[in-house]
Amino acid sequence: MKKAFLKIWKCRGLRIMIIIILSVAWIWTVFAIIPPAKAMADNPFIVDKGKGPMIAAHRGGKKLNPENTFLAFDDAINRFHIEMLELDLVLTKDNRLVVIHNLSINAVSDVELVTGSNAEYLVGDHSLSELRLFNYGYAFKDKNNNRPYENLVAPLQADRREVIAANRLQIATIDEVFDAYYNLDLLFSVEIKNGGETGKKACDVLNSILNDTKRYPGTDLVNRVVVGTFHDEIEAYLKTTYPKLLRGGSVGEVTKFVLTQMLGVNLLDNSNFVCLQIPTSRKAFNINIKLDKKTYINRAHRRNISVQYWTINDEATMRHLIELGVDVIMTDDPELLYHVLKDMGYRD
Structure with missing residues (x-):
């Protein structure tokens, strides 16, 4: 055995190949073991x-109340003690950031009934005052498929x-x-x-609002x-212009995080996002990649990155993610998640 090894070692080409293989193995081990910052x-x-x-009410909990309204926010906070609100922001014509998912208001309001037109009513083409003419509970359907706010106010x-505002259903x-x-x-x-x-x-x-210490003192x-x-261009702008704002991982950063985990090369991931916000699976090249794995959660936690899954509305998946030790579950149904957590001993 020893003679055979010495014979191989004397061969210069084989010797170089062995050295290269050992060097690559050593480098790979270093990349895999040493965690990034x-x-x-x-x-x-x-x-x-x-x-x-934590319970994150997606759009305020749109299965329970009209999405992105104070009616939804108050209910989720007061009844189900959520720890987090998930919101979408669109800029108005007069530079106000309103909470709405789409760039237009047609899908959630009575704008077509009031205006008599089905033309797209874009947020960016109108002022906040103009947008507040409409009922943002109009299209909401509850769990029994009823529309309780459809006839709240006549066109x-x-x-x-005043009626819309009193019912907490204005934008x-x-x-x-x-x-x-x-x-x-x-x-x-x-x-x-x-x-x-x-x-x-x-x-x-947004940055101006968040850093208004006179408006939000001592917080x-x-x-x-x-x-x-x-x-992508907004992600790049946030990184360069407002580096102190906390960011969720972009599509590219999340992809890199997943790939470097699959390949076991920790040092190649130097992303600086603080929240990994992902679905439980994602299709790539017609292959379904499961993302609800303990390895991703452990890897993220080693970097002090929060792991958050969206949008989870069924009990089985909620229980699975809770058992995995995730940080946040985003859901349209905070009532269901609250009762699941209570049943599992995580809520009083």
Whole structure:
């Protein structure tokens, strides 16, 4: 055996090949074992071990109440003690950031009934005052498929603005949301929906609000809001212009995180996002890649990155993610998640 090895070792080509293989193996081991730097020292979006995940009301909990309204926010906070609101932000014509999922209001309001037109009513083409003419509970269907707010107010009713506001169903601005809840221990996940120059302006407005210490004195509001976007140019703008704002991982960053984990090369991932916000699976090249794995969660936690899954509305998946030790579950149904957590001993 020894003679055979010496014979092989004397062969210069084989000797070089062995050295290369051993060197690659050593480098690979270093990449796999040594963890990259932590994303942040103290991440408020990570739960203590054994505590159970936070409830994030997706759009305020749109299965229970009209989405992105104060009616939904208040109910989710007061009845189900959510720890986090997930919201979408769109910029108005007069540079106000309103809480709405789409760039138009047609899908959630009575705008077509009031205007007599099915033309797309874009948020960016109208002022906040104009947008507040409409009932944002109009299209909501409850779990029994009823529309309880459809006939709340008539199209030409003189006091429709007042009636809508009294029922907490007018369009909300993000600064109004912060005004209402900033003194609670509530976290926020916000997504900039606009792209291009409008999206950059939306970032400017958001940053100005978050850093308004006169409006929000004695709080760490800026450290309780994570900002995300699906627009590459807005992601780049956030990174370079407002590096101190907390960010959720972009599509590219999440892809890199998953790939480096699959390949076992930790050092090649140097992303600086603080929240990994992902679905339980994703299709790539017609292959279904499961993302609800303990390895991803452990890897993220080693970097102090919060692991958050969206949008989870069934009990079985909720229980599975709770058992995995995730930090946040985003759901349209905070009532269901609250009762699941209670049943598993994580809520009183």
